[in-house]
Amino acid sequence: MGRRKVAAAAAATPPRGSSKAGGGVISEIREKHKLELENLTLTKHPFRTLRFFMLAMLQYLKRLATYILSKGALFVVLIVLVLAPGILLAVTDGLHKKHVQEFLNYARFVLWWVSLGVASSIGLGSGLHTFVLYLGPHIALFTIKAVQCGRIDLKTAPYDTIQLKQGPSWLDKKCSDFGPPVYQASAHSVRIPVFELLPQVQLEAVLWGIGTALGELPPYFISRAARLSGSEPEAVKELDAAASDEHGPIASTLNRTKRWLLSHSQHLNFITILILASVPNPLFDLAGIMCGQFGIPFWEFFFATLIGKAIIKTHIQVCCLSNLLLMLIFICFVTLG
16 A cells, blocks of 8 residues: 555656756746747837737727726716716807817817927937927027017916917017016116016926926836836846947946946935936936836836926926026127117
């Protein structure tokens, strides 16, 4: 009886060689899968990449629909109850029509400037530089117009700014349309203080800053997903590879600084993220990747980025640009008499 039990146990126990062989096969399959994922790009395998993208999107949409139907039924009902009266008010005529139009004007204004901020910061700094293309020229035009007319109450509403296929109403108006100057000309000083000019362009600047903070979220989530899957973010690999491909002192200094910041990632916290987000610098391109890779909590990263970019950084940029323009106008005013 004892011999039978020993024989059965020996037969049930797999040989050590087969266990090692099985582990080797699994490791080989994982390496092959990892290599296939790295080579799965639009340039190398466009149709296969798009196919997997569509399958992944369908899977996530299915999960979202299942979650909403199982747990979010009340949420869907609330959305319908909110949207239905809004749509009804928008399509019917009455005294409320002007209030609906005012709400839509504010909604377009918010969506426009937030979208410009997202477009500016998305893509690790390779996106549209919308501060130079939109926000900067808007501030410059408003500052010049305010100095020309000697007053700052040029806007008919806070949303009276540059928007898609639409210019501000004050841009083509004559100064006489606004009334007499409030700030009188002086031969030794600028007529309008910058801190009185700032509130007139502050709202659109803050909305643009909120957009830039939102644009930093995709690198964070991608890096966190890469960390959970055990792989290294592509931007970190490119930074490591850039060490052997540095051309010029500026590029080499920037890459060395980024590598130093990457090596001191243990010091990443709310204060350091806030400082990096508050000062205009190219180092924040890696902040979202680093915070996701090294497990910085989402709300800590997001609030530090939001405060730094939407409040501190935008006010620094707006004040510097307004001061520079006022200084140039003052120099021209003194030079030309």
